[in-house]
Amino acid sequence: MSGPTARPANGGDVVIAGAAETDAVGVLPEHSTLRLHVEGARNAVADAGLRMSDIDGIASVSAPGPIQVAHALGIRPRWIDGTGVGGTSFLLHVRHAVAAIRAGHASTILVTHGESGKSRVGAAYGMLPPSSPNAQFEAPYGVLGPPTMFTIPLLRYMKEFGLTPEQLAYVPVAQRKWAARNPRARYREPITVEDVLNSRMISYPLHLLECCLVTDGGGALVITSAERARDLPQPPVHILGTGETFESPLISQMEDFTTSAAFRRSSAEAFAEAGISHGDVDHLMIYDAFAHVPIYGLEDMGFVGRGEAGAFIAEGNTEPGGRLPLNTNGGGLSYTHTGMYGMFLIQESVRQLRGQAAAQVPGVEVSVALGNGGMFMAAGTLVLSNRTA
């Protein structure tokens, strides 16, 4: 779908030069959280053709956070970013790294993710302080993790737009078709709408197969200038546009339950900075913690009109052979989901732009990744390309 694009405002002068995941993702009970960070970091630095001593900037989410990760790797950074806004944090790290490299605050930045989401080895247990608004005004009503909060807006969306349970159930069906082509995906067997609707109810109206996996894994990125990357082995992935924002730390205070203001604002900014339009996008990654999140994402990014995304997916537009390939690794629903899934969005965008993906889409020149943090709390958007304009 690539067409002529306006010259990007930033010229694509900062690139992703290295990208790699942990050797395996899935169930890794012998991997501590720190080891997942370290393994992803070593793999990404090797992928970039660099040595750890070349890294002078570090970004990561607590815990363990950038200090522990950098210390374990022997890095002495002159730039540190610990922005932690949930699963989209890594997209924000990339955005911040672009600014840091332009400012000369660092030359080669490492962004790491590692999470023992399934095995919980050395994992952080997120406890909100009892005085937080969440603890005072939501916890007393029996919320327990994302399945009980991320799902609340969905019935309002279904009522407003007539989204059917069958259309919703088709989201994991479409993504399983991509996962079938990815040997690393946790679930690869084809599924049907009936399978989804017959799976156990988790949080009405969402069934088990409409909820993401819970796995162990990690990954890392090396970000540097396009100039520096010229001497490096991998085809550079230019960062053409970025956006970041948040909406509400409490799901009950989301302004309109049928649309994510964070998705809209973050994506509009990234598209404007990149100077691209929707027709320029060859490949798309949308954070899919639950089946309805890609539906919100497609609409809030403007790929389809309000209320149209369910039918768009059910008509096959986002699956193999469709005109807008979406979540081509299988997504959080079928590939892997460590808890803070955003790193894996970026990894798949990079693979597609390099021509190295397991389920490679032919001729990808522009890939967009939309990350979610918390439950529609925060968002980050990246417009990535293997060309500068």
Add this chain to the structure above:
Amino acid sequence: MPARGKPTPVPTPETRPYFDAAARGELKIQRCLDCGRPFFYPRPCCPFCASAALEWITASGRATLYSYTINHRPAPGFEQDAPYAIAVVQLEEGPRMMANIVGIDNTPDNLVLDMDLQVTFEQRGDVTIPQFTPAGTEAAR
């Protein structure tokens, strides 16, 4: 209280009037004296204009069901209730808040979006929290 009972909120100085009112059977929310808009949750300044000039108003207690999920994997303390609805209700005054829907079986057929609700109150440890029940039913108090 049982070791793994339902969570009891811990009020802060800013939220204490809300919980004190709930203990008296009143739903109080804040309103901005500068821009006039009511809001929820209680906090030290207006989210619309950042003014710190605020007043407490007594809400009518009338609300509608904005959206909900029915949770099949109960949080600690909610084992006897599962599956139970976690709802967001829209107050007549405009702001929205989370609540459970009490006094009715929490089934999709019973819980129809935009249905009329009325505030009721639940004792939770030494704190009282607002809950909602279908309008016209006998409230808990």
